[in-house]
Amino acid sequence: MSPVATAHDVLRVEGLTKHYPGGILAADNVGLTAAAGELIAIVGESGSGKTTTLKAINRLIEPGAGSILFQGRDVMSLEAHDLRREIGWVMQGDGLFPHLTAAQNIALTPRLLKWEPARIAARVDELLELVRLDPADFRDRLPHLMSGGQRQRIAIARALAAEPPLLLLDEAFSALDPVTRAGLQEDFVALQERLQFAAVMVTHDMAEALLLANRILVMKDGRVVQTGTPSDLVNRPANAYVTELLAAPAKQARAVAALEQAP
Amino acid sequence: MSDQLAEAFTVLPDYLGGHMRLSMAAIACAILISLPLGILAARKKWLAGPALGIAGTLQTIPGLALLALMVPVLGGTIGFAPAFVALTLYGILPVLRNTIVGLQGVDPVVREAARGVGMTQSQSLIEVELPLALPTIVAGIRTAVVWVVGAAVLATPVGAASLGNYIFAGLQTRNWTAVLFGCVASALLAILLDQIVRSYEIAARRRNRVMAALSTLAGIILIGGALLPGWLDTAARSTVAGDQAEAIGLEGRVVVVGSKPFTEQFILAALFERVLEAEGAIVRRRDGLGSTVAFDALASSGIDVYADYSGTLWANVLNREDNPGRHRIIAETSAALLNDYGILSLGSLGFENAYGFAMSREGADRLGVTSIAGLAGERVTIGADSEFFVRPEWTGTREAYGLQDATPRPMDSTFMYGAVRDGHVDVITAYTTDGRIAAYDLVILDDPRGILPPYDAMILLSPGAAADDAVAAALAPLVNAITPDMMREANRRVDLDGQTPEQAADWLWGEIGG
Numbered sequence: 001m002s003p004v005a006t007a008h009d010v011l012r013v014e015g016l017t018k019h020y021p022g023g024i025l026a027a028d029n030v031g032l033t034a035a036a037g038e039l040i041a042i043v044g045e046s047g048s049g050k051t052t053t054l055k056a057i058n059r060l061i062e063p064g065a066g067s068i069l070f071q072g073r074d075v076m077s078l079e080a081h082d083l084r085r086e087i088g089w090v091m092q093g094d095g096l097f098p099h100l101t102a103a104q105n106i107a108l109t110p111r112l113l114k115w116e117p118a119r120i121a122a123r124v125d126e127l128l129e130l131v132r133l134d135p136a137d138f139r140d141r142l143p144h145l146m147s148g149g150q151r152q153r154i155a156i157a158r159a160l161a162a163e164p165p166l167l168l169l170d171e172a173f174s175a176l177d178p179v180t181r182a183g184l185q186e187d188f189v190a191l192q193e194r195l196q197f198a199a200v201m202v203t204h205d206m207a208e209a210l211l212l213a214n215r216i217l218v219m220k221d222g223r224v225v226q227t228g229t230p231s232d233l234v235n236r237p238a239n240a241y242v243t244e245l246l247a248a249p250a251k252q253a254r255a256v257a258a259l260e261q262a263p
Numbered sequence: 264m265s266d267q268l269a270e271a272f273t274v275l276p277d278y279l280g281g282h283m284r285l286s287m288a289a290i291a292c293a294i295l296i297s298l299p300l301g302i303l304a305a306r307k308k309w310l311a312g313p314a315l316g317i318a319g320t321l322q323t324i325p326g327l328a329l330l331a332l333m334v335p336v337l338g339g340t341i342g343f344a345p346a347f348v349a350l351t352l353y354g355i356l357p358v359l360r361n362t363i364v365g366l367q368g369v370d371p372v373v374r375e376a377a378r379g380v381g382m383t384q385s386q387s388l389i390e391v392e393l394p395l396a397l398p399t400i401v402a403g404i405r406t407a408v409v410w411v412v413g414a415a416v417l418a419t420p421v422g423a424a425s426l427g428n429y430i431f432a433g434l435q436t437r438n439w440t441a442v443l444f445g446c447v448a449s450a451l452l453a454i455l456l457d458q459i460v461r462s463y464e465i466a467a468r469r470r471n472r473v474m475a476a477l478s479t480l481a482g483i484i485l486i487g488g489a490l491l492p493g494w495l496d497t498a499a500r501s502t503v504a505g506d507q508a509e510a511i512g513l514e515g516r517v518v519v520v521g522s523k524p525f526t527e528q529f530i531l532a533a534l535f536e537r538v539l540e541a542e543g544a545i546v547r548r549r550d551g552l553g554s555t556v557a558f559d560a561l562a563s564s565g566i567d568v569y570a571d572y573s574g575t576l577w578a579n580v581l582n583r584e585d586n587p588g589r590h591r592i593i594a595e596t597s598a599a600l601l602n603d604y605g606i607l608s609l610g611s612l613g614f615e616n617a618y619g620f621a622m623s624r625e626g627a628d629r630l631g632v633t634s635i636a637g638l639a640g641e642r643v644t645i646g647a648d649s650e651f652f653v654r655p656e657w658t659g660t661r662e663a664y665g666l667q668d669a670t671p672r673p674m675d676s677t678f679m680y681g682a683v684r685d686g687h688v689d690v691i692t693a694y695t696t697d698g699r700i701a702a703y704d705l706v707i708l709d710d711p712r713g714i715l716p717p718y719d720a721m722i723l724l725s726p727g728a729a730a731d732d733a734v735a736a737a738l739a740p741l742v743n744a745i746t747p748d749m750m751r752e753a754n755r756r757v758d759l760d761g762q763t764p765e766q767a768a769d770w771l772w773g774e775i776g777g
Binding site: 058060081082083084085086089091092093095096097098099108109112158 | 372373375376377378379380381382383386391394395
């Protein structure tokens with residue numbers, strides 16, 4: 001199934017190709033789109049090119065050939081740091097600045113965009129509420145005084161601070177324990193429904209992709225091997241590789257189901 | 264003892280001020296160089312290797328050598344400049360290394376996060392990387408502070424006043440109070456500065472304004488307290504000098520008196536100071552200069568006056584190895600110094616301080632020697648000041664008397680007399696005016712072939728001081744005024760009775776009839 005272009009696309013990637021020094025082809029003619037309120041998951045094994053694709057979007061890795069349009073603008077036509085201030089970024093292992101408090105971490109991008117201090121302060125409290133942390137309690141806490149789940153909530157708040165139309169998540173939930181992860185995933189979906197930002201998420205966890213994403217890109221060796229809704233993938237896997245990726249969650253689901261039917 | 268302590272405190276403002284000025288300037292400059300360099304090197308990997316390599320190599324040069332090397336490198340300048348440059352080089356490595364290590368140690372995830380939220384490279388550096396590397400960088404600065412403040416005592420031999428003046432002069436004049444005073448003072452200074460930097464770092468990390476203000480205040484008090492007396496002094500002096508600029512003679516004129524690092528030189532410098540001050544001059548002292556440092560400084564008018572020995576100049580400056588006799592050597596040396604350097608020799612102070620091969624009476628009797636010739640082929644150890652074994656006098660003596668089997672044992676001149684008395688070495692190259700020759704019953708061996716040149720103590724004036732007659736006129740009463748016995752007694756008073764060089768100079772001045 002090929003991506004359908006619409007005028008509402010926040011992000012539109014076409015023919016993205018990226019060679020690394022040494023001739024390694026990390027991304028080969030990758031295409032994807034994301035509309036407002038949509039969550040796109042990119043899954044694949046390590047080295048499949050999913051992170052390269054994600055980081056090319058906000059130019060943490062300079063894209064090679066192909067075009068990346070963000071809100072209709074070629075990302076190469078903007079200064080990289082200006083582009084990144086308009087796109088939220090959540091990374092694996094939170095990436096909070098250890099010397100800054102929760103509020104200072106969240107306030108970073110608005111501060112770089114030179115918002116009024118009063119507007120920033122109000123936004124910080126609003127975001128803490130959004131990610132369900134008590135502002136009075138968390139505002140002045142340093143990252144090392146929070147749990148992993150709390151830190152990841154701050155990281156999401158930080159990414160959303162400047163009201164970006166697009167959020168990029170690089171294995172954002174994979175470092176968390178299963179219970180915390182499930183809670184955060186649920187809250188994230190609710191947040192996205194409410195704020196209607198587009199999101200692209202890289203994950204090696206097919207179950208996470210199936211649960212959260214509107215559409216899933218499966219990548220292998222730099223190429224997109226299948227694009228579709230979770231239901232498309234489960235019912236019509238394009239090849240053995242996709243089937244294999246789906247095997248683990250399917251097996252888990254069957255095991256749980258079997259136990260539920262037992263007396 | 265309390266005399267020595269009182270004396271130590273009188274000169275404290277001068278030495279502490281000099282020490283502080285020197286180390287603060289060097290540390291500040293080292294930080295200014297190594298912080299940007301370290302930031303650059305942390306980004307450009309190709310730069311890190313060479314930068315650390317050069318800084319590390321500089322660090323392996325012994326401190327004293329690095330300081331001494333700066334004198335010829337800076338064209339014979341002595342005083343603040345060579346010491347400052349050497350100490351700056353010395354302070355670069357710890358700050359540079361810790362800046363590079365600190366910045367490279369910042370978690371790559373955090374650096375990517377900084378880019379991810381939209382920081383530019385310099386925003387990431389200033390807001391994220393430097394704050395996170397700060398504890399490591401400050402640790403480097405603290406190391407530099409301790410090293411530089413410690414190494415600044417080595418500024419004395421290149422003519423910059425520092426707490427090392429206590430140590431070098433005390434070592435030579437057997438004034439252990441002064442040595443200890445210098446060590447304790449410089450150690451205290453290093454510890455205090457280190458603690459101030461440390462508290463500043465803690466304040467910065469905790470963003471504690473009160474603590475930051477307190478440590479700034481402590482720093483200002485310590486640095487200001489050390490520098491202020493010197494400044495006030497200079498201000499007062501320049502006022503005097505200004506008022507009396509029109510006065511004749513030496514009134515209000517600044518004369519810099521130098522000395523080499525041993526007792527006799529300190530006494531003579533104190534004597535020159537006394538005589539010049541009696542004529543109204545403002546005297547600055549540059550004590551304990553290395554032998555060639557002193558001469559170069561005189562030639563470049565870095566110092567105005569010091570005493571040197573005819574034989575030393577004959578061999579080291581004129582590069583002569585023959586021995587045409589005492590008076591010809593004085594005459595030819597004086598002529599050459601005036602012609603080649605514009606240095607004016609006022610003539611001999613009246614005594615000779617030669618190198619003499621000395622043995623304990625017991626040792627000389629055992630070997631049955633009365634002359635250096637008797638040492639031919641003997642496996643003896645010879646103790647001498649570190650200079651002697653690289654001077655032409657040693658090669659000359661060794662060749663002439665067949666001393667190839669002798670083992671040279673360089674040591675500080677102040678220790679060699681005790682060493683030969685106690686049998687740790689067999690022979691020493693004593694200074695013939697040293698009071699310890701008689702006190703320890705040492706025997707001076709004859710030099711039948713006249714290899715060791717005569718060493719008349721001569722008063723030398725720099726080209727600047729020789730430009731008019733005032734300094735020469737003031738010092739003229741000292742020409743031929745000191746007999747060998749008088750000088751020996753003055754030396755003995757310091758080396759054996761524990762008097763200060765100033766007290767010995769007072770005694771000499773009384774004997775001269777001033």
